[in-house]
Amino acid sequence: MRSRRHIIYMVIVTEIGCDFLKIGIPRALLFQFYYPLWRSLFERLGCEVVVSDTSTKNLVQKGIAVTVPEICFPIKIYNGHVINLIEKDVDYIFCPRFVHIEKGYWFCPKYIGLPELVWKTIPEAKLLVIDIDCRREDTADLKCYMPIAKKLGVSSHKFKQAFKGAIADFEKFRGLCIRGLTLDEAAEVMFEGKKFEDFKIPKYETTIGLLGYIYNVYDPFISMNIIKKLRELEVNVITFDMLDPKDLLKHRSEETRRIFWTFPDKLYQAATVMIKDMNVQGLIHITAFGCGPDSIVGKEIEHDYADSGVPFMTLRIDEHTGESHLQTRIEAFTDMIKRKIRKVNER
Numbered sequence: 001m002r003s004r005r006h007i008i009y010m011v012i013v014t015e016i017g018c019d020f021l022k023i024g025i026p027r028a029l030l031f032q033f034y035y036p037l038w039r040s041l042f043e044r045l046g047c048e049v050v051v052s053d054t055s056t057k058n059l060v061q062k063g064i065a066v067t068v069p070e071i072c073f074p075i076k077i078y079n080g081h082v083i084n085l086i087e088k089d090v091d092y093i094f095c096p097r098f099v100h101i102e103k104g105y106w107f108c109p110k111y112i113g114l115p116e117l118v119w120k121t122i123p124e125a126k127l128l129v130i131d132i133d134c135r136r137e138d139t140a141d142l143k144c145y146m147p148i149a150k151k152l153g154v155s156s157h158k159f160k161q162a163f164k165g166a167i168a169d170f171e172k173f174r175g176l177c178i179r180g181l182t183l184d185e186a187a188e189v190m191f192e193g194k195k196f197e198d199f200k201i202p203k204y205e206t207t208i209g210l211l212g213y214i215y216n217v218y219d220p221f222i223s224m225n226i227i228k229k230l231r232e233l234e235v236n237v238i239t240f241d242m243l244d245p246k247d248l249l250k251h252r253s254e255e256t257r258r259i260f261w262t263f264p265d266k267l268y269q270a271a272t273v274m275i276k277d278m279n280v281q282g283l284i285h286i287t288a289f290g291c292g293p294d295s296i297v298g299k300e301i302e303h304d305y306a307d308s309g310v311p312f313m314t315l316r317i318d319e320h321t322g323e324s325h326l327q328t329r330i331e332a333f334t335d336m337i338k339r340k341i342r343k344v345n346e347r
């Protein structure tokens, strides 16, 4: 039987919830996509959310130094962010293990084994791990997140309320992206008092589809701010996160090809929608060194749409890639597309 003292302790824990706890979130991998959901959830639970610093050479080097060399570049960067959060003295580092968000499609093995990858390389990291193994696309499933309530000593009623609010915030955020904002711009609307109208989404003659995982497109160390660079070259940029998830499924049944990994499939479907429905004039695939799935999906897109007449360029990034190299390649690519458009217009 529980003692009176034990019952009092339980009540205190339930009422306090996770107030005073500092939850660290690494600014890496799927951070930009899920940050509004995660931040909203932990803040609604009364925690302080601490985000790691933006990727810098120094932060990335720390990750590289502790990680096995064979692994892909984004995982090395993730470890750099974990070290950065340990330096910030957080109580827990939130490290979700992504397995499924759709039946029949799996996350890349590095996501599935991410907590173990971190534990083995940085044993002092105190991770808060949950398994994202659900069937809900885009928004998250409560049952995957419920273990947080137990780990942080929050009542299930309080947790469910917080989760409901966090999902509403996340859906608002995704709506902003689908209206054309980048993930960074949408986050500014959510958390920094900006309005949708503050972002003048440019409209140019040339439109390029930028294919790449969230971290490859949005981590400034990997992408070297490629969206900004393309806009400066007077190009409209569409990324897969700006597409409605329903549209991404439109052509899936017509395709003979099936990609079994979640995000590589999204990239393949995004390329299909961009070519068939959005008339993009070029596709750029930005990929990080050491990515197994990308070495397949990039080739598949290139091969399957070789007859579409849409030029395709791959940019492979690692820690040695120079910004001037990237700038030269995107300038040459956009020049070529603009010349092609001019020729068509002159006919």
Ligand code: SF4
Residues within 6 Å of the ligand: 072, 073, 074, 075, 108, 109, 110, 111, 213, 288, 290, 291, 292, 293, 294
């Ligand atoms: S999809 Fe590629 S880049 Fe992303 S974690 Fe897996 S191997 Fe690394």
